[in-house]
Amino acid sequence: xxxxxxxxxxxxxxxxxxxxxxxxxxxxxxxxxxxxxxxxxxxxxxxxxxxxxxxxxxxxxxxxxxxxxxxxxxxxxxxxxxxxxxxxxxxxxxxxxxxxxxxxxxxxxxxxxxxxxxxxxxxxxxxxxxxxxxxxxxxxxxxxxxxxxxxxxxxxxxxxxxxxxxxxxxxxxxxxxxxxxxxxxxxxxxxxxxxxxxxxxxxxxxxxxxxxxxxxxxxxxxxxxxxxxx
Amino acid sequence: xxxxxxxxxxxxxxxxxxxxxxxxxxxxxxxxxxxxxxxxxxxxxxxxxxxxxxxxxxxxxxxxxxxxxxxxxxxxxxxxxxxxxxxxxxxxxxxxxxxxxxxxxxxxxxxxxxxxxxxxxxxxxxxxxxxxxxxxxxxxxxxxxxxxxxxxxxxxxxxxxxxxxxxxxxxxxxxxxxxxxxxxxxxxxxxxxxxxxxxxxxxxxxxxxxxxxxxxxxxxxxxxxxxxxx
DNA sequence: CGTTCATTTGACTTTGTTCAACCCACGTGG
DNA sequence: CCACGTGGGTTGAACAAAGTCAAATGAACG
Numbered sequence: 001x002x003x004x005x006x007x008x009x010x011x012x013x014x015x016x017x018x019x020x021x022x023x024x025x026x027x028x029x030x031x032x033x034x035x036x037x038x039x040x041x042x043x044x045x046x047x048x049x050x051x052x053x054x055x056x057x058x059x060x061x062x063x064x065x066x067x068x069x070x071x072x073x074x075x076x077x078x079x080x081x082x083x084x085x086x087x088x089x090x091x092x093x094x095x096x097x098x099x100x101x102x103x104x105x106x107x108x109x110x111x112x113x114x115x116x117x118x119x120x121x122x123x124x125x126x127x128x129x130x131x132x133x134x135x136x137x138x139x140x141x142x143x144x145x146x147x148x149x150x151x152x153x154x155x156x157x158x159x160x161x162x163x164x165x166x167x168x169x170x171x172x173x174x175x176x177x178x179x180x181x182x183x184x185x186x187x188x189x190x191x192x193x194x195x196x197x198x199x200x201x202x203x204x205x206x207x208x209x210x211x212x213x214x215x216x217x218x219x220x221x222x223x224x225x226x227x228x229x230x
Numbered sequence: 231x232x233x234x235x236x237x238x239x240x241x242x243x244x245x246x247x248x249x250x251x252x253x254x255x256x257x258x259x260x261x262x263x264x265x266x267x268x269x270x271x272x273x274x275x276x277x278x279x280x281x282x283x284x285x286x287x288x289x290x291x292x293x294x295x296x297x298x299x300x301x302x303x304x305x306x307x308x309x310x311x312x313x314x315x316x317x318x319x320x321x322x323x324x325x326x327x328x329x330x331x332x333x334x335x336x337x338x339x340x341x342x343x344x345x346x347x348x349x350x351x352x353x354x355x356x357x358x359x360x361x362x363x364x365x366x367x368x369x370x371x372x373x374x375x376x377x378x379x380x381x382x383x384x385x386x387x388x389x390x391x392x393x394x395x396x397x398x399x400x401x402x403x404x405x406x407x408x409x410x411x412x413x414x415x416x417x418x419x420x421x422x423x424x425x426x427x428x429x430x431x432x433x434x435x436x437x438x439x440x441x442x443x444x445x446x447x448x449x450x451x452x453x454x455x456x457x458x459x460x
Numbered sequence: 461c462g463t464t465c466a467t468t469t470g471a472c473t474t475t476g477t478t479c480a481a482c483c484c485a486c487g488t489g490g
Numbered sequence: 491c492c493a494c495g496t497g498g499g500t501t502g503a504a505c506a507a508a509g510t511c512a513a514a515t516g517a518a519c520g
Binding site: 413414415425426429430432433445 | 467469
């Protein structure tokens with residue numbers, strides 16, 4: 001008999017205080033850069049696939065998405081980055097990122113300085129250990145996303161919403177009423193459905209009294225029922 | 231204009247000399263373990279989800295698969311591990327693995343000792359950097375697998391076969407004729423189809439003269455045509 | 461030689477996409 | 491202030507395609 005630990009604890013979005021804190025460079029600008037905090041407006045890129053990435057960033061406000069364009073031309077959304085999330089870890093091992101990161105709305109990020117505080121911790125520097133754990137989480141998230149792909153469309157949207165609600169809750173916001181930062185197309189693309197299908201499911205859930213939907217403002221009226229959809 | 235680097239270079243299986251070599255513990259047994267090399271027979275587990283994982287292993291023969299069982303009971307295949315692949319890196323950051331790893335057939339692995347040679351390399355120890363790059367590769371593989379999920383069933387199988395062929399080729403084997411180590415069910419599960427569908431596609435490709443299929447012995451008769459299927 | 465399990469094949473059903481029209485909010489310019 | 495155009499979102503109907511169920515075939519092994 002084994003403890004069959006499942007990854008269900010890790011959602012489609014990062015959980016509470018998502019990743020261990022690194023050294024935020026709040027007062028002093030990092031390594032001679034002009035401003036510590038970088039503000040991005042809707043549609044602006046933090047970096048693009050192939051760019052050199054010199055810092056790891058933490059989201060300090062707003063939401064970003066990372067994606068990539070396949071050679072067949074279609075876009076694949078890798079994930080959304082909420083408040084507190086770390087961005088750019090993947091690039092560390094390779095120098096350049098394989099993903100592009102863009103702001104969904106006005107967002108800001110703060111570079112995280114890469115200096116190693118404790119050099120002799122069991123797993124080399126504390127930083128490396130943290131990056132490990134970040135990438136680990138990322139792998140689980142993708143595995144979960146992959147699993148989502150094998151369930152029905154209603155289940156996908158339900159999971160998306162519940163996970164998003166949980167992420168909101170972790171950040172101190174209302175878990176039953178929130179604003180979705182991404183458009184239907186992005187949402188649909190992320191969970192692997194056609195936008196029309198997503199729209200239909202929203203309507204269906206609204207009609208069943210489980211949700212209230214007006215544009216991107218969502219209210220979950222019945223968490224239990226939503227969970228049952230999955 | 232950006233260099234839109236895509237991850238297509240990384241396949242569904244690890245490429246040549248998949249991951250940077252660590253210190254193999256060939257002569258001396260690692261940390262007082264009986265034999266360095268561990269042999270597993272078909273169906274035997276290297277470890278299970280939740281187990282403490284003390285070593286990183288490298289596949290020295292055979293093929294293994296890593297998977298996990300979701301709470302709804304269905305199995306999700308995370309990946310197959312071929313000769314030279316590293317197993318267990320994910321566990322390093324967390325102590326225990328979230329995945330189970332089982333041998334598809336008789337297989338052997340050699341533990342990789344975790345001692346840090348150069349402590350002051352730009353990115354802390356060499357080891358950490360290597361593990362980074364391993365996990366990075368893993369993230370890309372999952373992203374690619376996710377992308378696969380959005381294409382038609384024929385394309386999925388075609389990609390699977392071509393990638394497997396490439397992996398074989400990298401290891402010095404024939405890229406046009408090989409033996410698939412996993413059953414249809416596992417194959418289907420991995421690429422997200424029903425076993426019957428996989429069977430049908432095999433037949434279709436056979437009838438079109440692109441493949442020769444007898445049980446798990448595959449011969450690719452027309453690489454170009456197979457590529458066109460995608 | 462017979463049992464068992466995996467794979468294949470066929471017929472049918474379900475379901476999500478596609479295509480198209482429509483609605484609505486918003487911004488522009490007359 | 492209102493007409494207009496645009497883009498995102500919703501809805502409807504028809505189609506295509508993969509899954510499911512069930513049966514047949516084939517391979518492996520005692």
